[in-house]
Amino acid sequence: MWGQCRGQLISMPHLTHFTSTDDVFACFATPSVMWRLVCMEHDDFMTVSEALRKEFDSPETTDLKFSVDGKCIHVHKAVLKIRCEHFRSMFRSQWTEDQQEVIEISQFSYPVYRSFLQFLYTDSVDLPPEDAIGLLDLATSYCENHLKRLCQQIIKRGITVENAFTLLSAAIRYDAEDLEEFCFKFCVNHLTQVTQTEAFWQVEGAMLKEFISRASRSGAFKN
The missing domain is CATH 3.30.710.10 (Potassium Channel Kv1.1; Chain A)
Structure with missing residues (x-):
């Protein structure tokens, strides 16, 4: 979305997490409006x-x-x-x-x-980030690229300091480059908190060394 939004001007297009334009107009238009006519008649057509x-x-x-x-x-x-x-x-x-x-x-x-099979019927996914990692594994195994992108979106929305390194590890394991870059930047931006979590210290040595080396090249360590 972009333009006038709740009294503010959004000059550049901004990604939302809505799945329909009806929700966008209802939540952010001033006043709240519908962008199309809504028929209130009962209709049995499916x-x-x-x-x-x-x-x-x-x-x-x-x-x-x-x-x-x-x-x-x-x-x-x-x-x-x-x-x-x-x-x-x-x-x-x-x-x-x-x-x-x-x-x-x-x-x-x-x-x-079940979420994978339901996706085949609905084109949508509703899972917490921790389960989305497993679904990302399935999507990679079955070469379902669209599902893979949906999983990455779920994980991005659900990333926290506590699960950031777990999600980064999963992104590397399943060759999800865009998600890997997102999780890496999150870890670097919250480096002090992330390094205090249990997930950080459970990671295997080779990956930990690679993360520290990559973080240093990104300017995480000033001295």
Whole structure:
């Protein structure tokens, strides 16, 4: 957003964390307004995206289940094949998974895998930063670049002094360069506090040396 905002002039475009322009106008316009007409009539019509969102994890219509941490997630095989190259390959006839009604998942946690499957139905992600690290790992493994970017946004919004070094470690591990640079700058800008956290002292020696060397080149140590 940019322009007149609550009595202040924003001359350069500013990134917000809203997901719809309706929320932006309602929260920041003066006075609060809607930018389009709102119909109050009852309408039974449902868009494709709304229908998919509604049918996620619905036992009545699904034809496949994922079992994660002893819990089941109900999905539609056709939706997964349409939305994800990983599943398109998995459900080819020569793969054993194509004949199964229940697929066991052990490498990811239930909140992470459910959020991934829900993303395929909704194009959105709702996870705390700590779980978003696991989802970032999944997105990297499955080559889901858009999901990878969403995870990075969640992590950026949720970074704190306590988790900054953990998030930096994750960004390096999953080759998320933009997120790595963001977390690194945060750590340098809050260096004294970050170095007092448990996460900082739990990191392995090679990475710690690389961080100190990189921070020194960035002017973190004046003398």
